[in-house]
Amino acid sequence: MDVDDRSRLRNVFWADARSRATCEYFGDVITFDITYLTNPYKMPFTPFVRVNHHGQSILLGCGLISNKNVDTFVWLFESWMKCMSGRAPKAIITDQDQAMKRAIEIVFPETKHRFCLWHIMKKIPKKFKGYSQYEAIKRDIDRCVDDSLSRDEFEDSWQRLLEVNNLQDNEWLQWLYFERHHWIPTYVKNTFWVGMSTTQRSESMNAFFDGYVGPKTTLKQFVDQYDEASKSKVEKENTEDFISLTSRVPCITHYAIEKQFQDSYTNSKFKEVQDEIS
Template sequence: MTKVYCILKSAFGNNSASPVTKGALRNLCGQLNKENAEEDVKKTVAVFNRLQEEDPGFANVVDLDHDGKIKTMMWSNGKSRHDYLCFGDAITFDTTYKTNKYNMPFGLFVGVNNHFQSVIFAGVLMRDETIESFEWVFTQFVALMGGKAPKTILTDHFRSMEVALANKFPDVTHRWCKWHVFQTIKSELGPAYTKEFKQELNKVCNHMLTHEEFEAGWAELIKKHGLKDNVYLSNRYDNRHMWAKAYFRGKFCAKQTSTQCSESANHVLKIFVPPAAPMHVFVEQYHKLLCDWNEKEVLE
């Protein structure tokens, strides 16, 4: 806005002679943003209507706030919903992607098919990441998928997600992304996270198959590296059932132990979606990503 203000003032040759004030310019920009947002919503609805005409299995659901503005928006096409019926027992959910005009978190529900290729079940744009919002997302996702809840869901360590899942789907096994746990341990330990410690941590967490093996291995690891008083590691240990492989026994995960499938889909989506894309362009490009992945599945 400052650049625009300077350009307008320079057009009059004399700053004091300019009829433009910052307040007036700010009001004008606010009005333009509002009009653009309203136009974007209309175009997005038009895209949804077209997709539904082309695909009878396409479905979307929108949550509005008290002012009638979009708070959360989720959609899925016919093939994705059918894929969920086949491969939706173990899914991942991640909301780290925010490349859109309104900086809204974008979440992807992802699983793997019979070729162990990633398959996208649904996408969701969220205005916030509160417990209430996640409760709406998880409830509507299951409804969108015909009422079948997953057996296992992996997410990053996000407290509001954890509470929402416990409130709405207490029988679903919830686990944390192991990769995120390892990354946070690395950042928290700093210099203490040596190459030797990393190798031994990986052995304890990935190769100890029983609770007893893990307990003994973890105790030896902590003692050897003098980390008994480390508060962060103590906290990770208290929540070991959420991420250690030994506590995944008997839980079907389709070989997924992290949200890497979701994050890989996010990475590919960045190729399809230009930075700061308006909502209707985002939806269009997301649909092109699905078509591209479908072709890869057919090839396999």
């Protein structure tokens, strides 16, 4: 808990024993997002989320914070680090909040930081809907992001986007280009992201807490309800563990490499391999 000079509560971080143990296996890539879980104090809910060996979202701790400045995020990230025995994530996905970015640079200096691609792309209609060439702009931005296989290809495509649509002075595009190392796929492709490019797993945690936390939930009740919600997640993971240990998804080819994946992967992850093969 973080209190001010008058001993008033400002910020709270919570992680249980299972979260700390799980971090050892699944804490290398996390998503972090400020989702506004309704509560009497209007405090942003900040879950640390990771994907387990079944592709399920799991919590590695969460916070309730009073504001979104650098000092608050530094306190929150440092609290998370203390709970996780000083183990920083190898990669983290967030939105484009600059205070959050600065705090990550301070607390996780070696961690690869990626902006949520979905958050950026969903702003295109708002930024360009009033332009007569909106459809062309959207198509060109999509092409820059999705079709650039190298940095040189992106640079060429981006310059064409600006020149053809006369957008050289657009401040939002200037900022996106300046931050390209944090969100353009070809710039971040050499880092392991567990197949994630967005923070939507963090945002889905609001749905995860539905039925456990409501508008009148107090902080003390929140801790108790957090445990109840976590138990339901654990039960689902245990069910998937049992299914993978007691049954196998049949191979669809005679390739030895598919058999190797069948022997090593959980059923849900092996099905993803089969989707690629087929």
